[in-house]
Every structure is written in structure tokens, then in C-alpha cells.
């Protein structure tokens with residue numbers, strides 16, 4: 326059992342962390358780390374590393390962070406892709422198993438917190454300003470209202486962010502796995518060619534790197550063409566340059582489906598504070614998301630079209646948004662209602 330399990334989440338969240346604090350955002354593809362020396366200094370951000378290049382988080386931290394600085398962190402706040410359960414936490418979509426007790430002894434830490442990577446993206450939404458995001462379409466942020474975050478990356482992460490009692494509460498969940506159904510005539514042509522997961526098409530079957538390939542292959546098969554592009558970056562670059570019709574349609578459909586699911590999340594969370602598109606893919610296809618499809622699908626939510634029109638949508642453009650959210654939490658944990666029960670380990 327984690328050593329802090331006797332403390333209630335809110336009592337625990339009020340406890341400050343001891344500096345220097347290491348913050349980390351570990352995705353299925355990339356890991357990003359930064360060091361915070363004190364509550365006022367800007368985080369020192371280290372180069373992004375591919376998760377697959379290291380056998381474990383201890384090895385990654387030792388080689389790419391600790392061997393490159395004389396600062397010895399005392400606390401670590403790490404966001405990971407996957408559910409946090411018990412003392413051994415496997416990453417979804419990557420080979421690492423995070424063992425906080427091993428981190429404490431191998432890296433000489435006194436406090437380790439592990440949270441979900443989309444909670445970190447939600448913390449980022451509360452802490453980044455206009456220069457870290459770009460609005461797509463109309464609507465205006467209603468201050469202190471709820472927000473929703475969706476992030477197509479290796480998978481599709483979704484989180485809410487609620488404001489109550491002067492505190493921002495990130496709400497992690499598995500919203501990336503909602504069902505998505507065909508709607509237009511073209512959808513009905515393509516749907517039979519999509520690869521399902523156990524018989525259904527979930528958001529994550531469409532809205533992530535793998536999902537781009539799923540849509541692309543289905544578009545090609547529906548039209549009796551050979552899919553010749555091998556990876557998601559190839560599809561989006563052919564689409565953005567306009568050089569390949571199937572790639573152009575794939576990215577247009579991706580934007581439509583992302584708009585549909587983002588609109589659903591806006592309604593679920595009543596996200597008058599805005600819907601934010603995080604994750605690696607959104608910023609790479611920003612010009613495609615600015616075309617009409619994304620926002621049209623987002624707003625097309627009868628009987629709530631008028632409501633959806635008032636809700637702004639943003640692409641998070643800050644290159645290390647999750648780290649900046651974690652840094653804001655590390656500095657002033659009392660501003661954020663992050664539940665730490667079962668997710669905090671101390672030496």
C-alpha cells in the first residue's frame with residue numbers, strides 16, 4: 326500500500342512539496358522532464374526523450390536528467406499514460422513499469438506523486454495563457470467555468486477541469502473510449518472498413534496516430550485504392566500539402582470526428598470555460614483544424630447547437646503544456662484539487 330493512504334486526499338493535497346521538484350510527463354511515445362528549483366524560478370526543461378530508448382524510468386532519469394545537473398531533486402511529480410493502481414504501474418502503450426518505491430530508493434527522493442497524464446493536461450489548461458493556445462472558431466471563455474481537454478497522441482486522452490471553492494479540480498477519465506458512430510453517407514461507406522476493437526469503433530480507434538492510419542486505410546479500401554502512405558506523419562503531411570486525395574480526406578474526416586467527440590465532451594462537462602485540444606497531433610495539424618469541418622462538427626449538436634456556438638475551442642500550442650501544469654501544481658498544490666490518495670509515496 327502507498328504510505329500516505331491514511332491521509333485524506335484534500336489534507337494531502339494541502340501538503341506542500343519539498344524543492345527541488347522533478348516534474349515529468351511520460352507518454353506512450355515521448356517523455357518530458359523539468360526541474361523546479363524553488364517556487365519562483367522558471368522550470369528547467371530537459372530535451373524530450375523517446376520512452377522506448379530506456380528500459381526504465383530510473384534509467385531514463387539517471388542518464389538524461391540527473392547525470393546532466395548537480396541539482397538533486399527531493400520530490401517528483403510524474404504524469405503517466407495509464408490508470409494508477411498499486412505500487413507497480415505499467416504504462417499504457419509503452420514498456421515501462423513505474424515503481425515509486427524503487428524511484429525513491431534509486432534516486433534518493435523523499436516524495437513521489439503519480440497522476441494521470443490527462444490530469445496534467447487539465448492542470449495545464451488552468452495555468453497556460455493566450456500565448457500557449459490558439460483559438461479555433463468562435464465563442465468566449467466563461468471565467469471559472471468547467472473545461473474539457475482532449476488529446477490525440479499515441480492514444481486519445483480526455484479529462485475535465487472543474488472549478489469550485491476557489492480550486493481547480495482535474496477530472497481524469499476514460500473518455501477517449503466512448504463509442505463513435507457513422508452519421509453521413511460517406512461515413513456509412515467507410516465504416517465497414519474501419520478496424521474495430523472488440524466489435525466497436527471507439528474514439529481511440531479514430532483519434533490518435535493509429536486512428537489516422539485506420540481512417541486512411543478505410544478511405545483507400547472504400548475507394549478500391551492501395552494505401553501507399555506508411556505512417557500518420559506521412560498522411561498528415563500529404564494532406565497539408567494537398568498532394569494526395571485519400572490523405573486530404575483522412576485529415577478532413579479526422580477533424581470532423583474530433584469535432585464530434587469534442588462537442589460531446591463539451592456537453593458532458595458543460596465546458597463553458599472552453600474545450601482544449603492537447604496532445605502531439607493537434608498542434609501538428611493546426612491548419613487542418615482551422616478549416617470549417619472541426620468547428621462545424623463541434624457545433625452540430627441539436628438541440629444544443631446554440632450552446633455549443635458559445636463555447637470556445639483551442640489547440641494547445643505550448644510545447645510542454647503538461648509540464649507547465651505540473652509545475653503550477655508543484656508550486657501551489659492548494660490551488661488544485663488533485664486527489665493524491667493511493668498515488669503518493671514517501672520515504
Ligand SMILES: Nc1ncnc2c1ncn2[C@@H]1O[C@H](COP(=O)(O)OP(=O)(O)OP(=O)(O)O)[C@@H](O)[C@H]1O
Pocket residue numbers: 351352353354355356406418442476477478479480481482533534535537557558559561562604605606609
Ligand atoms: N506529424 C504528425 N501527424 C500525425 N501524427 C503524428 C505526427 N507526428 C507524430 N504523430 C503521431 O503522434 C503520436 C504521438 O503523439 P504524442 O507526441 O502526443 O506522444 P505521447 O505524448 O507519447 O502520446 P500519449 O500521451 O497519447 O501516449 C504517434 O502515434 C505518432 O505516430
